[in-house]
Amino acid sequence: MAKKKRQFKARKIPMRKDIVSGQMFPKKDLIRIVKTPSGELELDPTGRANGRGAYVSVDVTLAKKAKIEKSLDSTFEMTVADVFYDKLIDFVKHQQDRKELFSHEQIIKAENS
Secondary structure: OOOOOOOOOOOOOOEEEEOOOOOEEEHHHEEEEEEOOOOOEEEEOOOOOOOEEEEEEOOHHHHHHHHHHOHHHHHHOOOOOHHHHHHHHHHHHHHHHHHHHHHHHHHHHHHHO
16 A cells, blocks of 8 residues: 655734835744733743734844834824833844844855765
């Protein structure tokens, strides 16, 4: 009796919309910002915090554009302090540098093996 070959379905990649550019990106390439039930804004690197979330791309120019346009103010219908935007820009810059560093290390490992 011949065994049937199983065909694996391609995994669905969850997509989310960046509030600054309006483009859809994979969820892993975005940073989630959460308005908690108590009304405070927080960065959510895990993507699992309770509250209403919005996503910003890991791109410093888009994070700076969010500050200029006050994108979070209109999204969450509240005034957001410039300190939070600065915190967001620093976090985005850190994530972008980290992403570039680790992608570079993976290229080196692939070349050496």
